[in-house]
Amino acid sequence: MRNRAVAQDPMALRHPQMTRFFAAVMARQMAASFRAVRLARPGLSDLPQDRPLVVYSNHPSWWDPAFFMVLHPRLFPDREGYGPMEAAMLDRYRFFRRIGIFGVDAGSRSGAARFLATSQAILADPRRMIWITAQGRFADPRQRPLDIRSGVAHLLARMPQAVAVPLALEYPFWSEKRPEALAAFGAPLDGAADAAAWAPRLERALTETSDRLATLAMARDPSAFVNLLPGRAGVGGVYEAWQRLRSMARGERHVPDHMAEGG
Structure with a gap:
């Protein structure tokens, strides 16, 4: 029983060196595939160092988890990062367990309960954070409403010490052969009493952040962004x-x- 518990424990399985290696691989892949990886100014708000974080985003592309891995060491170098993945997919790519990924089965009650239990255990340490594509499915970045799944709201209701950070992502083509990888953070959120109170706040904050990024993407002005990772021109x-x-x-x-x- 103990060995099985360890096998399902993302904190026990996560390997720092392998995580850094895979993050570097993802950075090289994004540099080769995009004109640049850019973060909208003014960047990331000041965040408390003594509280765990939940970064929740829209889900426009296959590239989103890779984008998380590029952002994490540059913006959160002192935190351990984790993230959920569809359990069936994780069974195919077991290596991901070594970089902080844990399996979820969103289609069942037991899967939802396991997601909450695992996430709560991760966030019990204030030095940790979770990255989540909160829509739970691929969706166009301009789609409204975003229809965020309820899991993030239920998690935050159970973890009042956690801070939620909205993150919008887009991959538009500007003037080059390769697209841009664009990100924008919104203002951090905390303090809601329950999931019913959290849900509309999360939806509204991510919508506002996504609308701001859409405006910047359409303006095509590189000076509105910090260039985190030069790509190929x-x-x-x-x-x-x-x-x-x-x-x-x-x-x-x-x-x-x-x-x-x-x-």
């Missing part, structure tokens, strides 16, 4: 090679971007 291939040769012939420096960077 230019179109590549024969066309870019020709541009480079033309710049050399003119004695000019080749600039692959179509848009001037700011910040």
Whole structure:
């Protein structure tokens, strides 16, 4: 029984070195796949160091968990990070248990209860945090309402010491071959009495944060963001090679971007 309990305990399974390694792998993949990974200014609000965190986001893309892993070491280097994953998928990719991922079965009462119990055990330590795609399914970032699942509200109602942090994500194309990876944090939330009070606050805060990010994404102004991770510029291939040769012939420096960077 004890061995089985340890096998289901994400705190016991999480391996710091493997977590750092996998975060570096995800950073390289995002750098290769996006023009840049950007965080909307002014960035992250001041957060209490003596309380656990729940970062909850929309879910526009397969890239969202990778984005979490890029953000975590840059913004929360002193915290242990964890996150839920569909149990059937985690059974296929057991390695994820070594980087703080735990299984959930959202389609059953027992699965919901296990999610709450595991999350409460994680958040019992104020140095820990959980990252959650709160919609629980892929959805367009401009879809309204967001329809956040109730699990986050029930968790926060059971953990009054925890602070909720809304996070909006988008992956729009601007002026380059590769898209942008954009993130924006909203103001932290706490103090609601129960799940019924938490649910509308969580929905409203994430909607406001997502609307703000949508406005910035449509404006296409890099100076509105901090560039967390430079990606790959230019179109590549024969066309870019020709541009480079033309710049050399003119004695000019080749600039692959179509848009001037700011910040």
